[in-house]
Amino acid sequence: MRMAFFWTPLERVSHGLRGFADPTISRQAGAAAGTEHRKVAWVCQFVHWDNYTNDQVPDLDDSAALVQHFRLRGCDGFNNCGGDVNFLTTAVNGWRALDAHFGTSGGAAPTKVPTFINLGTVKTAWTQWSAARVGNSIKVLVSNLHPIAAQSVIFPDVLNGEGGFPYSVLAPANSHSFYTYTIANAMENGRFTSNANGWGLVNGTTFESTGSPSAGSPGHVRLNGAAGQIYALTSPNILMTPTTRVRLNLNARFEGGARLRSNYYFRDKTGAVMMNGGSSMWGSTGLNVSETDSLWHNYTQDFTVANNEKIGYISFIFYVYHGDGTTPQAGDAIRLDDIVVTFP
Numbered sequence: 001m002r003m004a005f006f007w008t009p010l011e012r013v014s015h016g017l018r019g020f021a022d023p024t025i026s027r028q029a030g031a032a033a034g035t036e037h038r039k040v041a042w043v044c045q046f047v048h049w050d051n052y053t054n055d056q057v058p059d060l061d062d063s064a065a066l067v068q069h070f071r072l073r074g075c076d077g078f079n080n081c082g083g084d085v086n087f088l089t090t091a092v093n094g095w096r097a098l099d100a101h102f103g104t105s106g107g108a109a110p111t112k113v114p115t116f117i118n119l120g121t122v123k124t125a126w127t128q129w130s131a132a133r134v135g136n137s138i139k140v141l142v143s144n145l146h147p148i149a150a151q152s153v154i155f156p157d158v159l160n161g162e163g164g165f166p167y168s169v170l171a172p173a174n175s176h177s178f179y180t181y182t183i184a185n186a187m188e189n190g191r192f193t194s195n196a197n198g199w200g201l202v203n204g205t206t207f208e209s210t211g212s213p214s215a216g217s218p219g220h221v222r223l224n225g226a227a228g229q230i231y232a233l234t235s236p237n238i239l240m241t242p243t244t245r246v247r248l249n250l251n252a253r254f255e256g257g258a259r260l261r262s263n264y265y266f267r268d269k270t271g272a273v274m275m276n277g278g279s280s281m282w283g284s285t286g287l288n289v290s291e292t293d294s295l296w297h298n299y300t301q302d303f304t305v306a307n308n309e310k311i312g313y314i315s316f317i318f319y320v321y322h323g324d325g326t327t328p329q330a331g332d333a334i335r336l337d338d339i340v341v342t343f344p
Helices: 002-019 060-072 085-096
Strands: 042-043 077-080 127-134 137-144 151-154 168-171 176-182 193-196 201-202 206-208 219-221 232-234 247-256 260-266 280-290 296-306 313-321 335-344
Touching: 002 042, 002 127, 002 313, 042 060, 060 127, 060 137, 060 176, 077 085, 085 219, 127 151, 137 151, 151 260, 168 176, 168 247, 176 219, 219 232, 219 247, 219 313, 247 280, 296 335, 313 335
Parallel strands: 042 077
Antiparallel strands: 127 137, 137 176, 151 168, 201 232, 206 219, 219 335, 232 313, 247 296, 247 335, 260 280, 260 313
8 A cells, every 4th residue: 555655646747747748858058048847746645634644655765765756757856745844854855965966066057967767657566766867977766665585686788888777676674765876878789799789880881700809898899891881880879858068089090081970869768769751760879080190099079969859869870081071981980889878
């Protein structure tokens, strides 16, 4: 019964958040005045209308956890519409406990765009979880209301890159547990440690098992050049919020007179490429480099994801051009490895 009383308001708020045109944008850093959504949850202390025992109803710790779930799902605040001083104090302290993660301590405006990772609930489960990525930090809250048994929570594949985020956690019984992870690389298989799994090798781009620039990378990809033919490499999807600042870092080696360029596809919240008429929607990372030697070079490129509220993911595409920006000539090729995506 306690789990039902906990799940109901969480699902009610999450249902409202899912109903927004963009359920991930909340107080965007640098957004124009009047353009941001304001999402405010109305909260109330549980009232004993019947003779429930204390272990059957949410307690103050549950109240604090609920407002923390609301914040980790994109709410900008809450309104107390029926609770005593103890309830309100508990709820406010629970909310403020996340200030440091969101960069809003002392009432400061956020400096980075958060990405809210989970808006779903499971009515029949003992556990509910919420998470938000701010910069390279992911804060996860798992609530397990089973009275005696630990419960396993499995996280979605989109979070299981090379950044140390686990596939699952075992939440202790009768607990609200926080887990914090630092992203080392949001790009899945960016060092090609498992062949080129998850990547799209376009027009004859190949996986090479030898010749990588670092000992920790057993393979790399080669964008094979041919006269008049643009060879390309496409990445796995990365969970993304519009206007997020992204840092792309990679190693590249050039052959012939090749030039490397990179763009990113807009993908909606299902992961599908967004279309405008009959054309794919994309943006430029700004990466546009070429070298005349045959050595490995490291490049870092920062860019801001477009302010399109339908974006839920992005994926990268890397192209080989000729050095003067024309289509490749025979002998033009690029080798890529150690592709790392973070959030500065």
